Amino acid sequence: MPLNSTTAAPVPLRIMIFIHSLHAGGAERVAVDLANQWYIHGHDVMLVTQTDDRGDVYELNHHVERVALNTAGLRGVMANLRRLYALRITMQRYRPDIVLGMMTTASILSVLASTGLRCQVIATEHTHPPAQELSSFWLRLRRYTYPRAARVVALTRDTASWIVNHVPGSNMAVIPNAVHWPLVNGEPEVAPPQRNGRSRLLAVGRLHTDKGFDILIDAFKDLSTVFPDWDLVILGEGPERDRLQGQIDVAGLAERVSMPGRVGNMRQWYHACDIYVLSSRVEGLSNSLLEAMACGMPSVAFDCETGPREIIRPDIDGLLVTPVEDPQALAAALSGLMHDKQARKTLASRAVDVRDRFSMRRVLSLWQEVFNDIQHQDKKG
CATH class of the missing domain: 3.40.50.2000 (Glycogen Phosphorylase B;)
Incomplete structure (x- = not known):
């Protein structure tokens, strides 16, 4: 915009x-x-x-x-x-x-x-x-x-x-x-775990139904066997924590999906992960998506009714996924980027334009x- x-x-x-x-x-x-x-x-x-x-x-x-x-x-x-x-x-x-x-x-x-x-x-x-x-x-x-x-x-x-x-x-x-740039550390400061040769998807937001983290976990379940060296991190707190943790446990993903809670040192986490995912059913204008892109993260988001489409320029600095709430469509979009490191670099290099646009x-x-x-x-x- x-x-x-x-x-x-x-x-x-x-x-x-x-x-x-x-x-x-x-x-x-x-x-x-x-x-x-x-x-x-x-x-x-x-x-x-x-x-x-x-x-x-x-x-x-x-x-x-x-x-x-x-x-x-x-x-x-x-x-x-x-x-x-x-x-x-x-x-x-x-x-x-x-x-x-x-x-x-x-x-x-x-x-x-x-x-x-x-x-x-x-x-x-x-x-x-x-x-x-x-x-x-x-x-x-x-x-x-x-x-x-x-x-x-x-x-x-x-x-x-x-x-x-x-x-x-x-x-x-x-x-x-x-957009906040440069990002300033706040409390609590939680150090991201060592990569140990692994790659990460990152999602950030209140643990609420609107954020669609249940859809993201379903999508990652489909991806987990194809990409055994990738993990998923969901940062945030909220009323859906127990239900989401139960979904993770039932899917057998407890070693691959983590929910460390709310953190204040977001810039470290953006830099410690490889793809940002916004799985929201509904959005206003996502601050975390703006931050992730400002930090140079290739980003994938559902094209929900408002928000992501006014931030992401499709196939230029990120990917918009339809239909919304479809875990298979989300998994397909993520799979393409997870396979293609050069595509991630290309999107990331353009994503930082949000520092000026916003x-x-x-x-x-x-x-x-x-x-x-x-x-x-x-x-x-």
């Missing part, structure tokens, strides 16, 4: 970012990245969460004010009214120019809490809406609030098209996540365009 854009010199803004927590997750990391970068670029930034800082995974610049509403875990209508009240009081105290709601419910609450205040709300979608599990209550609120937001930002063109068709009146923009500089310029446009429209209004 082309990200070429130019912007005028930015006017310092007061920006509030609202998100549930700073626990592990793609949107959480994006929230911290944006907060830190906007501070560096001269904006005044506050980051508001429902949880406190216990369990934080990502490091926020100490100049960015962190506010905890302490409204996590509450349920029911009265709980949401309490969240709205706490968020509105914080908005009134901080008096932001821009409020950025990170993910659907935070975006909805931000629009409602800002009613009558002199701030502009930007709603964001970080997953593809058809894959979300939202109650009819939140779906109705999204249809009510998104047309009232100054802008609705989607990660991909396909998600933007879905919102235009299903949430009429939304003023859309498409801004992808930026650079923080370009992504920040797209955000600045949105800010400039919102300010211009506000002045006209």
